[in-house]
Amino acid sequence: MDSVSTSPMPLALKSEGVKSGHLYIVSTPIGNLGDITFRALDVLASVDRVAAEDTRNTARLLARFNIQKPMVSLHEHNEAYRSQALVEALRQGESLALVSDAGTPSLSDPGFVLVREVIAAGLPLVPVPGVSAAVTLMSVSGLPTDSFTFCGFPPKKAGRRRRWLQALSESRYPLIFYVSPHSLMGFLGELMDIFGDRHGVLGREMTKMYEEYLRGTLSEIAGALKSREKIRGECSLMVAGRGDSEGLDGGEDMEDLDALIAKALGEGVEKPSALAKRLAARLGMDRKDLYARILGMKTDS
Structure with missing residues (x-):
C-alpha cells in the first residue's frame, strides 16, 4: 500500500463531529491513500458504525489512520435486506458512514439501495465527496x-x-x-x-x-x-462521442464536417471511398452516410 503520513489533523481543520441518525456517504481513495480527505477521516472516526463493501479492505484503511470502528458489510449480495436493518439503526439515532472499496459509494458500487431506502424513510443523508475514477x-x-x-x-x-x-x-x-x-x-x-x-x-x-x-x-x-x-x-x-473528435466538436454543426471534406477533396490525394473510411473511423460516424456526402460535394464542385 502507499506510504502516507498519519500525523494529527491540523488545528484549522478540527473535527466538526457527526449528527445522530445521519447516514454519511464517504468517498475513499481509488489507490493512493494520500488522496483521502481530512473530512472523510473526521467522519469515519466520529460515526458509531461503518457500513463497508468489504470490511477487510476498510479495516486496513481505518487501521492506516489509527481509526477503530465497528463495521457491518454491505455489498451487492446482502444490500437488499441489510439496508432495512441499517435504516432502523438510523431511526434509533445511530450515525453511520457508508464506504465502498474505492471511490464514491453507489456509483457502480454498492449503496444505491441503502440511499434509496434512507430517502424513502425521510432520514438525512450527508455526502462527503472525494475521489471518483x-x-x-x-x-x-x-x-x-x-x-x-x-x-x-x-x-x-x-x-x-x-x-x-x-x-x-x-x-x-x-x-x-x-x-x-x-x-x-x-x-x-x-x-x-x-x-x-x-x-x-x-x-x-x-x-x-x-x-x-x-x-x-x-x-x-x-x-x-x-x-x-x-x-x-x-x-x-x-x-469520444459520435462526431466528437479532432477538428469537429460535438456541439458544432455540419459545416465543420463539410470543411474537412472540402479540404481533403481539394488535396486530391484520397478516393471518396478511402476518405469516407478514414473520416468514419476518426469521427465515429457512419461510413455510408459520409460517402454519400462526399460524392455529393464532389459532384457540386
Missing part, C-alpha cells in the same frame, strides 16, 4: 468534458451488452466505462465494431505506483495492449 480520468483525458455520459460497468451478457452499446453509440458526448482487466480486449473489439474506431483514453491503475494512460484511437489502444501477457489493475475508459 470517472472524474480522475476525465481530468487528464484531453476530450471535451462540459457534457458526458457515465456508463459504469458493461452488462455481463453479450446480447444485452451489444444492445446497450448500440443505444449508446448515438450519443454525441464522451462516454465513460469501467472495465475489468480480463474483459478489456473483448470490450474494445465490441466498441470498434459498433462505434467505429473513435478516439479514447484508457486509465489503468490510476493514482497507484504503476498508473498508466493510453491515448489514441480504440484500435491504437488495443494494439498497445495486445502484446502484453496479462493486463492488470482496474481500468477506466473514456470514448
